Amino acid sequence: MxxxxxxxxxxxxxxxxxxxxxxxxxxxxxxxxxxxxxxxxxxxxxxxxxxxVWSLSELKGVRRVDGMLEIGAAESYTGIIRSAEAQQHLPALVAAARTIGAAQIQNRGTLGGNLANASPAGDTLPVLLAYDAVVVTDRRSIAIDRFFTGYRHTALQSDELITAVRFPLDRQVVFRKVGTRAAQAISKVVIAVCRQPARVAIGSVAEVPLRASGAEAALASGDVAGAIAAVTADIRPIDDVRSTATYRQAVTQNVLRELLRQ
Ligand SMILES: Cc1cc2nc3c(=O)[nH]c(=O)nc-3n(C[C@H](O)[C@H](O)[C@H](O)COP(=O)(O)OP(=O)(O)OC[C@H]3O[C@@H](n4cnc5c(N)ncnc54)[C@H](O)[C@@H]3O)c2cc1C
Structure with a gap:
């Protein structure tokens, strides 16, 4: 250093x-x-x-912009959890923020950092996919489904700064993280689901946080059982220090079933 x-x-x-x-x-x-x-x-x-960039006021806050809710890239998880607008319109993001690390990490960790770090286990990332969030940078807007390009790789240029993330206001998204403990646990599987439009987004089951296209197609045609059956072919989990591929396959189906009941 x-x-x-x-x-x-x-x-x-x-x-x-x-x-x-x-x-x-x-x-x-x-x-x-x-x-x-x-x-x-x-x-x-x-x-x-x-x-x-931590102290830049332009990168802080939660506000309405062009009919969407915008969260500054350097807003902390604690700021998101405390925001009345986020609680009202993005309850799944607030739920995800509450699971990240513990209070110390929530006070310092940011949405922009989670995005740019691009870990397949990043807990907010499936939520962003389920909301069809838009990543705003100093030079352009990037749809979230084009943001993750490979293991810990993103569409960002090396000198590009994320300034904010924008969310539609009308989505009903539910979230679940499966980890070893309630706090300070990296996800074994993390899922966010939206019924309308059909979105099934999953983390820790492939080299990138992904949208489960087979499950989404079944869900879009109202076939809930088909979505649960299809999801195992959408994911590519591995054995690692936190879990096994077999467990991740089973828990993904079980959690998806539970979330679709909600
Ligand atoms: C003890 C501990 C527990 C944790 N638990 C969790 C957890 O449960 N779930 C989870 O998802 N993560 C967890 N993390 C990881 C981390 O807290 C999150 O990924 C967090 O969101 C990172 O945000 P940050 O602001 O600290 O990023 P930083 O560490 O500041 O940066 C991370 C990366 O993003 C880049 N970056 C930051 N801001 C910008 C920007 N505006 N534009 C472009 N690039 C940028 C940096 O260059 C760097 O590459 C944990 C970390 C620790 C140490």
Whole structure:
């Protein structure tokens, strides 16, 4: 970490300028993923500069924009949990935020960080897929179903900053995370479901958070049993330190059945 320059932009415009002109620059929001990777020296390529976007007021808050609910990229999970607008319109996102780490992580962790980190186990990511969220950056809008391009890879350019995430106001989405404990647990399986339009989004079962296309097609035609049967072919779980592929297949079907009953 000795050779890393720390940059603190005064506003978003300054941040965008620094990000575009500083070679090897990496954004820092809450630091709950980035600092761990910096200390472990697992970031490739190793960053030469850290751009601290945590305090930028333009990246905070929950507000209405163009008939959608917009959450700033650097808004914390605690901010989302406490937002009356998020509670009213995005209860599944609030439910997901409550499962992330514990209070300390919820106070620092952000939606933008969860997105850019792009872990297949990121708990908000299936929720964003089920809501058809839109990722807003300093230069464009990206539909969430085009955002994850491979294992921990995203559609973002290396100097691109996420500024916000936008959600439609009229979706009924339900969420469930299966982990070892109620807190401080990385997901074995995480699912978000919407009935209308049909969305079945799942994390920790493939190299990216995915939409289960077979299950969605069955659900769209009103075939709930077909959706539950089809979902096992949509996912590609593996055995790892947290679970087994066999368990993930079974629990995905069981949780989907429960969520569709809701
Ligand atoms: C103890 C512990 C428990 C955890 N539990 C969970 C959990 O239960 N569920 C879960 O999903 N995650 C969990 N995490 C992971 C982490 O807290 C989340 O992924 C969090 O949302 C990351 O947000 P952050 O603001 O801290 O990101 P940071 O660490 O600041 O950044 C993460 C990545 O995003 C990039 N980035 C950040 N902001 C932007 C931006 N605006 N534009 C572009 N790129 C950006 C950074 O460069 C970096 O690559 C846990 C982490 C810890 C340490």
């Amino acid at each position: 000795r050779d890393v320059t720390y940059l603190r932009p005064k506003d978003l415009q300054d941040a965008v300028q620094l990000s575009r002109t500083t070679p090897g620059c990496r954004p820092l929001a809450g630091g709950t993923d980035l600092m761990v990777m910096l200390h472990a020296r697992t970031l490739r390529p190793a960053p030469r500069a850290i751009l601290d």
